[in-house]
Amino acid sequence: MIRPLVVIFTAIVLDAVGIGLIFPILPSLLQDVTHAENVAPYIGIMTALYAVMQFIFAPVLGSLSDRLGRRPVLLISLAGAAINYLFLAFAPNVWKLLLGRAIAGLTSANISVAMAYITDISPEDKRARRFGLFNAMFGIGFIIGPVLGGALGDDWLRLPFIAAAVLNACNLLLAFFVLPESRTPTREKIDLAALNPLRPLRWVFSVKSLLPIIFIFFVFSATGEAYGTCWALWGSDTFQWSGLWIGLSLGTFGVCQTLAQAFLPGPAVKLLGERAAILTGVTGTCIALIVMAFATQSWMIFAIMPIFALGGIGVPALQSLATRQVDESQQGQFQGVLASAVSLASIAGPLIFSSFYFVAREQWPGAIWLFVVVVYAIGIPLVLGLRLKEPAPAPAM
Missing domain, CATH: 1.20.1250.20 (MFS general substrate transporter like domains)
Known part of the structure; x- marks a missing residue:
């Protein structure tokens, strides 16, 4: 029971790290690719785009995990996050940065799947404590992310993304070998109306x-x-x-x-x-x-x-x-x-x-x-x- 929780909590920390690490370097990164002096509108668009993708795909991933199982959806999202951070590390222009940030928002929507996994493996008397730890892990990741992004970004603007890709790849391997399925998939047809956020x-x-x-x-x-x-x-x-x-x-x-x-x-x-x-x-x-x-x-x-x-x-x-x-x-x-x-x-x-x-x-x-x-x-x-x-x-x- 402890090992699956370690994997899930690690995934949550990495999700929050991914959100936070881009904040310190985003202005410089956008200036580098757009050559614009005032990049505030680009920052707003990138941040909103990330939220839009989370908003749309959180219910989608949650429903898919009910039908297909939690484990495959989590593995796919972790793999997608690792690939996406590499994509961001080498994106040569603002449009590819926007695309990468959209994919990042999609993969971070796995938070709803992680919460469902914790519910599956936790008896009712332990759920409150484990959801408290869930929130704490997110807080820890959001503290680490900006510091890591700022420190690495001063050496090279793209380095924080490479670090995030490596961390997500390690967590993908850990999940692949350690994380069991938490429920029997229903294989039912997905109700598309229920996915409307x-x-x-x-x-x-x-x-x-x-x-x-x-x-x-x-x-x-x-x-x-x-x-x-x-x-x-x-x-x-x-x-x-x-x-x-x-x-x-x-x-x-x-x-x-x-x-x-x-x-x-x-x-x-x-x-x-x-x-x-x-x-x-x-x-x-x-x-x-x-x-x-x-x-x-x-x-x-x-x-x-x-x-x-x-x-x-x-x-x-x-x-x-x-x-x-x-x-x-x-x-x-x-x-x-x-x-x-x-x-x-x-x-x-x-x-x-x-x-x-x-x-x-x-x-x-x-x-x-x-x-x-x-x-x-x-x-x-x-x-x-x-x-x-x-x-x-x-x-x-």
């Missing part, structure tokens, strides 16, 4: 009382996309950071967020209540963003990381509050809707923030962080207006 959203518009909480999730998730999209550009433009320093700053941010989410939400909700914990998290994040907007020295960014980490208590508190908006019989459907909202935010956020940065860069790069504060402010009245309502019946889909 927008299908869960149909319910939202029939239960309008849930629209505010869905919109809050969308807004807060979209703000999180600003960091991956604009952090490296801003660090380079404002402080002339190298890839290593961009990676270290993102890694520090990831460590603080992970620690805050691991230890603060429970005590914060118990002391303040869910609504106040959400607002406290938003306040801490906005204070840090305002400091970043006006910062003139690098040390200021690292100094405010503990304040930034307060934002880590907001999302778990929001998730807790959200679960109380519907009764137990609707929780699965509701969580599917929230996942769809987060996915759509991952597509829209990079396009919005990269466009703003493209316009503001010459005059004031730090203005991007004030724009993020403004977007946060849109959600605050909705948080204040949330009420625990009687759950509405779910119509048949």
